[in-house]
Amino acid sequence: MTEASGVRAEGGVEKQTAHSPAPFTLAVDAMGGDNAPGIVLAGLEMAAIRHPEIRILLIGDEKVLNASLTNYPKLSALCTVRHAPESIPMEMKPTAALRVRGSSMRIAMEAVASGEARGVVSAGNSGAMLALAKIIVKALPGISRPAMAAVQPSARGDVVMLDLGANIVCDARNLVEFAIMGEAFAQAALSLKAPSIGLLNVGSEELKGDERLKQAAERLRDSVLSDRFYGFVEGHDITAGVTDVVVTDGFTGNVALKTGEGALKLAFGLLRSVFMSNWLTKLGYILVRPGLRRMKEWIDPSRYNGAVFVGLNGIVVKSHGGADAEGFASAVDVAIDAVENRLNDKIRHRLDQLGMLGQSGENKEQE
Amino acid sequence: MTEASGVRAEGGVEKQTAHSPAPFTLAVDAMGGDNAPGIVLAGLEMAAIRHPEIRILLIGDEKVLNASLTNYPKLSALCTVRHAPESIPMEMKPTAALRVRGSSMRIAMEAVASGEARGVVSAGNSGAMLALAKIIVKALPGISRPAMAAVQPSARGDVVMLDLGANIVCDARNLVEFAIMGEAFAQAALSLKAPSIGLLNVGSEELKGDERLKQAAERLRDSVLSDRFYGFVEGHDITAGVTDVVVTDGFTGNVALKTGEGALKLAFGLLRSVFMSNWLTKLGYILVRPGLRRMKEWIDPSRYNGAVFVGLNGIVVKSHGGADAEGFASAVDVAIDAVENRLNDKIRHRLDQLGMLGQSGENKEQE
Numbered sequence: 023m024t025e026a027s028g029v030r031a032e033g034g035v036e037k038q039t040a041h042s043p044a045p046f047t048l049a050v051d052a053m054g055g056d057n058a059p060g061i062v063l064a065g066l067e068m069a070a071i072r073h074p075e076i077r078i079l080l081i082g083d084e085k086v087l088n089a090s091l092t093n094y095p096k097l098s099a100l101c102t103v104r105h106a107p108e109s110i111p112m113e114m115k116p117t118a119a120l121r122v123r124g125s126s127m128r129i130a131m132e133a134v135a136s137g138e139a140r141g142v143v144s145a146g147n148s149g150a151m152l153a154l155a156k157i158i159v160k161a162l163p164g165i166s167r168p169a170m171a172a173v174q175p176s177a178r179g180d181v182v183m184l185d186l187g188a189n190i191v192c193d194a195r196n197l198v199e200f201a202i203m204g205e206a207f208a209q210a211a212l213s214l215k216a217p218s219i220g221l222l223n224v225g226s227e228e229l230k231g232d233e234r235l236k237q238a239a240e241r242l243r244d245s246v247l248s249d250r251f252y253g254f255v256e257g258h259d260i261t262a263g264v265t266d267v268v269v270t271d272g273f274t275g276n277v278a279l280k281t282g283e284g285a286l287k288l289a290f291g292l293l294r295s296v297f298m299s300n301w302l303t304k305l306g307y308i309l310v311r312p313g314l315r316r317m318k319e320w321i322d323p324s325r326y327n328g329a330v331f332v333g334l335n336g337i338v339v340k341s342h343g344g345a346d347a348e349g350f351a352s353a354v355d356v357a358i359d360a361v362e363n364r365l366n367d368k369i370r371h372r373l374d375q376l377g378m379l380g381q382s383g384e385n386k387e388q389e
Numbered sequence: 390m391t392e393a394s395g396v397r398a399e400g401g402v403e404k405q406t407a408h409s410p411a412p413f414t415l416a417v418d419a420m421g422g423d424n425a426p427g428i429v430l431a432g433l434e435m436a437a438i439r440h441p442e443i444r445i446l447l448i449g450d451e452k453v454l455n456a457s458l459t460n461y462p463k464l465s466a467l468c469t470v471r472h473a474p475e476s477i478p479m480e481m482k483p484t485a486a487l488r489v490r491g492s493s494m495r496i497a498m499e500a501v502a503s504g505e506a507r508g509v510v511s512a513g514n515s516g517a518m519l520a521l522a523k524i525i526v527k528a529l530p531g532i533s534r535p536a537m538a539a540v541q542p543s544a545r546g547d548v549v550m551l552d553l554g555a556n557i558v559c560d561a562r563n564l565v566e567f568a569i570m571g572e573a574f575a576q577a578a579l580s581l582k583a584p585s586i587g588l589l590n591v592g593s594e595e596l597k598g599d600e601r602l603k604q605a606a607e608r609l610r611d612s613v614l615s616d617r618f619y620g621f622v623e624g625h626d627i628t629a630g631v632t633d634v635v636v637t638d639g640f641t642g643n644v645a646l647k648t649g650e651g652a653l654k655l656a657f658g659l660l661r662s663v664f665m666s667n668w669l670t671k672l673g674y675i676l677v678r679p680g681l682r683r684m685k686e687w688i689d690p691s692r693y694n695g696a697v698f699v700g701l702n703g704i705v706v707k708s709h710g711g712a713d714a715e716g717f718a719s720a721v722d723v724a725i726d727a728v729e730n731r732l733n734d735k736i737r738h739r740l741d742q743l744g745m746l747g748q749s750g751e752n753k754e755q756e
Contacts (some may be wrong), residue, residue: 177655187591190599224554224643232557232640257647261655273599274644276591277637280624281645285652288544288628292687293660296680303680309673313663320659 045075048357049130049139052082053109054146055343055350059087062145063094065341065350070096072351073358079139081106082126104129110150112343119150120157127151131158134336141337141357143328145350148340152188152331159334162366164373167196168333169272170340171207174282175321178263182208182217186329187276194237197221197269201242202376203332204267205250206368210360211330212266219247220255220265222274238269246375286321328353330360333369337361412442415724416497416506419449420476421513422710422717426454429512430461432708432717437463439718440725446506448473449493471496477517479710486517487524494518498525501703508704508724510695512717515707519555519698526701529733531740534563535700537639537707538574541646542688545630549575549584553696554643561604564588564636568609569743570699571634572617573735577727578697579633586614587622587632589641605636613742653688691716695723700736704728 050066052059059082066078077100080087084105091098106126110119122128127146131154133139142159144151152168161168171184184200184207185192192200201219208217219242223235235254242251252265260268261282270278297307307314319325323342327349331338337360341353373379417433419426426449433445444467447454451472458465473493477486489495494513498521500506509526511518519535528535538551551567551574552559559567568586575584586609590602602621609618619632627635628649637645664674674681686692690709694716698705704727708720727733740746 175655177658190591222644224557224640225647257644257649258651258654260648261651270644273591274641277589277624277641278644278648280592281627281649282624282652284625284628285649286656287625288542288688289653289656291544292684296677296684299677299680303677306673306676309676310663310666310670313666313670317659317663321655 045077046140046361047077047079047133047138048354048361049079049081049133049142050354051127051130051142051144051146052080052087053106053126054144054151055341055345056112056145057344058082058109058145059090061345061347061350063087063090063097064347065345065354066101067094067097068347068351069354069358070094070100072355074100076100076358078102079104079130079133081130081133082109083107104133110147112147114147114150116147116149116153119147120153128154128158131155131338134159134338139336140361141339143339143341143350143353143357145341145343145345145353148187148343151338151340155331155334155338159336159338162333162335162369162373164379165199165203165333165369167192167199168331169196169200169203170275170329171204171332172279172329173211173326174260174279175326176261176263179266180212181260181263181266181268182211183260183268183270183275183279184332185270185272185275186279187272188331189272191273192234192271194234194241197234197238197271198241198245198376199333199378200269201238201247201251201267202372202378203369204269205247206365206372207330207332207360208266209368210363210365211356213363214266216250217266218252219250219267219269220252220259222260222268222270222278223254223256225254225256247372283323290318324349325352328356330356330365332365335366337365412444413728414444414446414500414506415721415728416446416448416500416509417721418494418497418509418511418513419447419454420473420493421511421518422708422712423479423512424711425449425476425512426457428712428714428717430454430457430464431714432712432721433468434461434464435714435718436721436725437461437467439722441467443467443725445469446471446497446500448497448500449476450474471500477514479514481514481517483514483516483520486514487520495521495525498522498705501526501705506703507728508706510706510708510717510720510724512708512710512712512720515554515710518705518707522698522701522705526703526705529700529702529736529740531746532566532570532700532736534559534566535698536563536567536570537642537696538571538699539646539696540578540693541627541649542693543628543630546633547579548627548630548633548635549578550627550635550637550642550646551699552637552639552642553646554639555698556639558640559601559638561601561608564601564605564638565608565612565743566700566745567636568605568614568618568634569739569745570736571636572614573732573739574697574699574727575633576735577730577732578723580730581633583617584633585619586617586634586636587619587626589627589635589637589645590621590623592621592623614739650690657685692719695720697723697727697732699732702733704732 107124169185536552706724
């Protein structure tokens with residue numbers, strides 16, 4: 023299968039491939055998240071209705087899972103249960119989590135590493151997940167730092183942002199890798215043929231970014247990605263949707279993501295108090311309720327649930343620990359899209375074009 | 390005058406001082422900003438009505454200013470014009486701006502350095518302003534890095550955030566200095582007696598911040614600021630108002646500020662389209678309009694205009710270049726509050742308590 027065969031037309035739903043994607047298996051950590059396994063099973067049931075063609079390898083406490091599965095007929099029809107004697111608590115440190123040999127999360131990762139599953143979805147401890155993914159699923163050749171990517175709402179449509187917290191300190195090479203992975207992710211997840219890429223910076227000339235950013239920008243301008251590279255963007259450009267992809271280090275990305283979510287929450291909180299002031303404003307609320315619901319749904323975090331640890335030898339999707347069943351189903355959708363639209367083939371192709379495929383960049387240019 | 394004499398009671402307006410503050414002069418760069426000097430003069434007229442006790446040293450093109458002042462009687466009554474043959478363009482690089490000897494911005498800074506004025510307000514080029522302030526007004530003894538601080542809206546009231554872009558790369562000592570300056574700023578600008586201080590970080594244990602942050606947190610916990618120091622906060626905690634002060638490096642602070650503003654803008658844009666959908670929603674809009682206006686005013690950027698370059702031997706206030714007259718008047722209010730509530734005395738007092746007064750921290754612990 024060639025790289026191009028999986029690319030969707032911009033904005034379209036129709037695939038350019040003549041054949042349907044082959045059925046594949048996703049490994050699911052049934053024990054991860056605040057309300058596991060209940061929410062996981064309910065979310066998988068939704069996913070099973072939407073995607074009857076996939077297979078689920080459901081990993082966790084066999085007895086509990088088999089007892090619960092009777093309530094989820096669609097899921098039962100396409101899943102196999104694999105026992106895991108242990109699970110990783112949400113607060114466990116990654117170093118400790120790596121030592122839990124029989125955890126559901128680890129066994130799920132091993133299914134990807136062996137080729138049995140094409141991807142893994144977990145709502146568990148994200149630090150443990152990243153650590154296990156790096157050790158068991160392993161980084162793609164040429165990628166020194168897998169990153170956390172997700173889709174965010176903007177005024178002009180969805181925007182891919184990375185890194186959202188996997189790498190606190192990043193050098194220029196890491197940022198170039200993020201740009202490659204962000205482009206591929208936007209192609210696979212948003213069906214964009216030629217996504218534009220922005221590098222997050224502080225704007226004014228005099229307050230301009232540090233050397234890493236200048237170097238990363240220079241390399242992107244001089245590469246095959248030059249026609250995708252928009253240049254520097256600022257914080258407000260993320261929600262304005264100035265570019266389809268926003269690249270930054272994991273510290274800044276995590277802060278920006280959460281600050282944006284916090285500001286939206288503030289706006290909705292204020293709005294609620296405006297509508298609840300008196301009977302006239304309550305009447306006003308009734309008149310705009312349908313539109314407000316659509317607006318809330320549009321920027322609803324559960325619709326955007328499912329961050330991808332990109333740059334690994336398999337698709338690794340993290341669902342929010344507190345996500346509801348609908349949110350977990352969204353995370354499964356993200357994993358299916360990434361497999362079907364060949365996210366990793368796209369990344370490999372770019373690394374090859376950029377001559378980065380053979381290099382292990384790890385720590386090479388670390389500050 | 391002692392340190393305590395200027396402290397206001399928490400939430401109160403009444404001063405603990407028995408005497409009114411002595412009249413003082415603010416130097417104003419009349420030529421800075423997108424619509425100078427028109428907006429500057431109109432803003433100063435508003436400020437003159439609110440604060441007839443202050444004096445303004447108005448610096449810029451003498452002919453232009455004298456001709457315009459006839460339209461601003463309240464301002465004319467309390468201002469002196471000083472000629473500056475040049476002004477600094479908004480896009481000029483700081484290094485070039487430093488060489489313009491006769492610029493209005495420079496002459497304003499010199500008035501502060503000589504003691505003629507207690508503070509300066511400019512809507513001009515912020516990089517030039519920071520560079521000139523450092524060279525002419527100079528850092529307070531014990532402060533290695535002046536920072537940019539401003540007040541932001543949150544669900545629980547106003548929050549002081551710094552650094553907003555003056556220092557792209559910061560070490561642990563810089564962050565401790567920002568905490569000291571942030572505490573003093575919250576006392577002076579928000580009338581809080583014991584503001585709480587948070588250090589911005591990424592939250593999850595496994596994704597925790599780097600060494601600088603851990604060191605800064607340790608020093609704050611072991612200092613006289615320990616009862617003010619809340620610990621680490623995350624992006625969403627800024628708008629939630631978890632702490633009164635949020636400390637971070639200038640890169641992250643600038644991105645967080647602009648991302649939050651962008652998200653609020655996105656919310657208002659979506660809201661507008663909801664209200665404009667049809668005649669029923671338009672009727673709904675009419676019913677909630679007064680509340681919406683109050684909400685918009687509350688988070689209106691012009692109400693929050695006026696960032697302070699803290700840590701200098703004088704009060705240096707930057708108005709947004711595109712601010713309207715109301716916004717410029719807010720920036721003047723910020724300068725007056727900082728002078729009257731003895732911002733710099735509070736900073737000096739803390740530096741003294743922390744044994745940092747004599748040290749010039751510059752580059753000492755630079756990474």
